[in-house]
Amino acid sequence: MPFTPRPLVAGNWKMNGLSASLGEIETIAARYDAALRDKVELAICPPVTLLERAARILAGAKIAFGGQDCHEKPSGAHTGDISAEMLADAGASYVIVGHSERRADHGEGDALIRAKAQAALRAGLTPIVCVGETRAERDAGRASAIVEAQLDGSLPQSVAPDHIVVAYEPVWAIGTGLTPTPVDVAQMHAAIRARLTALFGAGAEATRILYGGSVKPANAAELLRVKNVDGALVGGASLTAKEFLEIAEIYR
Numbered sequence: 662m663p664f665t666p667r668p669l670v671a672g673n674w675k676m677n678g679l680s681a682s683l684g685e686i687e688t689i690a691a692r693y694d695a696a697l698r699d700k701v702e703l704a705i706c707p708p709v710t711l712l713e714r715a716a717r718i719l720a721g722a723k724i725a726f727g728g729q730d731c732h733e734k735p736s737g738a739h740t741g742d743i744s745a746e747m748l749a750d751a752g753a754s755y756v757i758v759g760h761s762e763r764r765a766d767h768g769e770g771d772a773l774i775r776a777k778a779q780a781a782l783r784a785g786l787t788p789i790v791c792v793g794e795t796r797a798e799r800d801a802g803r804a805s806a807i808v809e810a811q812l813d814g815s816l817p818q819s820v821a822p823d824h825i826v827v828a829y830e831p832v833w834a835i836g837t838g839l840t841p842t843p844v845d846v847a848q849m850h851a852a853i854r855a856r857l858t859a860l861f862g863a864g865a866e867a868t869r870i871l872y873g874g875s876v877k878p879a880n881a882a883e884l885l886r887v888k889n890v891d892g893a894l895v896g897g898a899s900l901t902a903k904e905f906l907e908i909a910e911i912y913r
C-alpha cells in the first residue's frame with residue numbers, strides 16, 4: 662500500500678481579519694468533530710495580531726495554526742519582522758514561506774525562501790513552501806520548469822520529507838476565480854512529486870503537496886481529489902467558517 666498522509670486544509674487569511682473574525686474560528690473549532698479530524702487536518706494562518714487569541718480557541722479543537730511568513734534569523738534588530746522561534750513560542754505548528762504575494766511585494770527570491778524554510782525547521786515548525794508559475798510562464802509552456810526550479814532553489818536541503826509541505830499555487834489562479842483544469846493540476850502535482858523524489862528519495866511520498874488558488878466549496882472536490890493533491894491552501898474562502906468547512910468536508 663502506498664503511504665498516503667492525512668490531507669491538510671490550511672487557511673491563509675493574508676492581511677484580513679479583525680477581532681470580530683475570531684467568531685469564524687470559534688465556529689470552525691466547534692464543527693471540527695472527531696470523525697472529520699480522522700480524515701483531514703486543519704490549520705489556520707491568521708494575521709499575527711490574532712495569533713494568540715486564535716491559539717486559545719483552536720487548542721481544544723486540535724486545529725493547528727501558523728504564521729504567514731517568518732524572518733530567517735531567530736531574533737535581532739529587524740523592525741517589523743517575526744521569527745520562526747516567536748511563532749513556535751506562540752504555539753504555531755506551521756509557517757507559510759515563499760507565497761507569491763511575498764515574492765512579488767517584498768522581492769523574495771528562492772535563496773531567501775530556503776533560508777526561511779530552514780529557520781522554520783530550526784524552530785520546530787513545518788514550513789509550507791509555496792511555488793507556482795505566472796500566466797505568462799504557463800502560456801510559454803514553462804509552468805513545470807519554473808516550479809521545478811523554485812523547488813530546487815527554495816526547499817531546505819536536508820529535511821525529513823514529512824516535515825515540509827509544498828503548496829502549488831499558480832499565481833494567475835490566486836484571488837481570480839480562475840483555476841487550472843484537474844488535468845493540469847494532476848500534471849503539475851505529478852511533476853512536483855517527481856522532483857521531490859529526485860531530491861529526497863522514495864520517502865518523498867510523505868510530503869504533502871497542497872493545491873492553492875481560488876479553491877471554493879464548488880470546485881474543491883474536483884481539484885482536491887486529483888492524484889498527488891494532499892489538501893489545499895485556501896485564501897478568500899478560508900475567511901468564513903462556512904466556506905472553509907465546506908471545503909474540508911469533502912474528505913469526510
Ligand SMILES: O=C(CO)COP(=O)(O)O
Binds near residue numbers: 838873874876894896
Ligand atoms: O493565495 C492563496 C492561498 O495562499 C489562494 O488565495 P485564494 O484562495 O483567495 O485564491
